[in-house]
Amino acid sequence: MIARAGVLVGCTALVLSLSGTGAHAQPRDLARQTLGAGDGWGSHGTGTTGGSEADAEHVYTVTTWEQFRAALKDGGPAPRIIKVKGVIDAVSEGCDAFAAEGYDFQKYLAAYDPSVWGHDKPVSGEQEDLRAASAAAQDKTIKASVPADTTIVGVGKGSGIRGGSLQIKGVDNVIVRNLAFEAPVDCFPQWDPTDDNKTGAWNSEYDGVVVYGSTHVWIDHNTLTDGRYPDSSLPAYFGKIYQQHDGLVDIVRGANHVTVSWNSFEDHDKTMLIGNSDGAAADDTGKLKVTLHHNRFEGIVERAPRVRFGQVDAYNNHFVVTKDQPYAYTFGIGASSQLHATDNAFSLPAGIGVGKTLKKWNEAPLTAENNYVNGKRTDLIAVHNAEVPGEILQSGAGWKPVLRTKVDSPKAVPRIVDRQAGAGRIC
Secondary structure (H helix, E strand, C coil): EEEEEEECCCCCEEEEECCCCCEEEEEHHHHHCCCCCCCHHHHHHCCCCCCCCCCHHHHECCHHHHHHHHHHCCCCCCCCCEEEEEEEECCCCHHHHHCCCCCCCHHHHHHCHHHHCCCCCCCCCCCHHHHHHHHHHHHHHHHEEECCCEEEEEEEEEEECCCEEEEEEEEEEEEEEEEEECCCCCCCCCEEEHHHHCEEECCCCCCEEECCCCCCEEEECCEECCCCCCCCCEEEEEEEEEECCCCCCEEECCCEEEEEEEEEEEEEECCCCCCCCCCHHHHHCCCEEEEEEEEEEEEEECCCCCCCCCCEEEEEEEEECCCCCCCEEEHEEEECCCCECCEEEEECCCCCHHHHEHHHHCCCCCEEEEEEEEEEEEEEEHHHHCCCCCCCCCCCCCCCCCCCCCCCCCCHHHHHHHCCCCCCCCC
């Protein structure tokens, strides 16, 4: 049996959590396991134990979205464990169930066609009001607020959440593990004619998981993807893709001490924001401390992650750019960010330059050492600066992570991560 940082690899009666001080036993029940000592920023201070201390009355097994939301609300402030069995669907009745009376998408298109409306002002009027009302109905249904001291875990084969948005907002101590997430689809995107240099754009809402102002969160061994509704299937209106997706996991507004480990992020555009606004310094300075390790990112267009303000430690992740996929960048260097990205592996197809793995949004030094591209050790910053001379990046994030367990050789990362990351790889 192999155990790494409290994460079970294979099934056995005992899990060993490795730390600098030795090993300690973890319970066999996946729902009772906690984040191991020293396993990233989520282990800082009091650590992340979720609902592991829940009594029998606060252990729920749910098979529908309605049962899931009821379990989140039930039982007051006590620790809870919610076991998701099978696939639960937040939008089982389809988008039409949310549409306000009188809303007509064809009328919406006719009213706000740029040839009629122009590009100088935001849309307004009857159809926009009805679109907003429809969106509010969807918002009320698909968001699920997660309380403190909670573990949410998939049990059985193929368990997951379709179309729902987990809101981990203003709480402490949450664990989310072993779930397959199909990203929420915004049924009612808004046309903004002033966006994208006044060429217009469709703007959508809803992230799969939002960590907003919360502390001690562990997101582990999940699979997150667009599922049945990839961007390639979306139509275009007014010459722009009718975008119905937002992020997969966003960590924002003073969130702190988060570990994101052994997840598989697949086939998505704007995947992960750590810090969602350059103007959020009051909330985010000194916070947004996040560890990303042993995650697999495949078919991701951008934001893996894009970072503002936080001390983010990204190590032993595997970034796979697939042939012919749209690709913008992997790491986004944003306002006052302190990204420490080492010991990662990149698999890039022919025609994708190494320099594109980094994107400079603001002046913020980063550390990027011992990363491998297609099996070869590569100085990402040096190559970026040579290939993108208009975006010179400075080296040296100004801090060094100490909350790490075993760091694998980046040459071995593709083999290790591809085999073990994602839902269904623990039991």
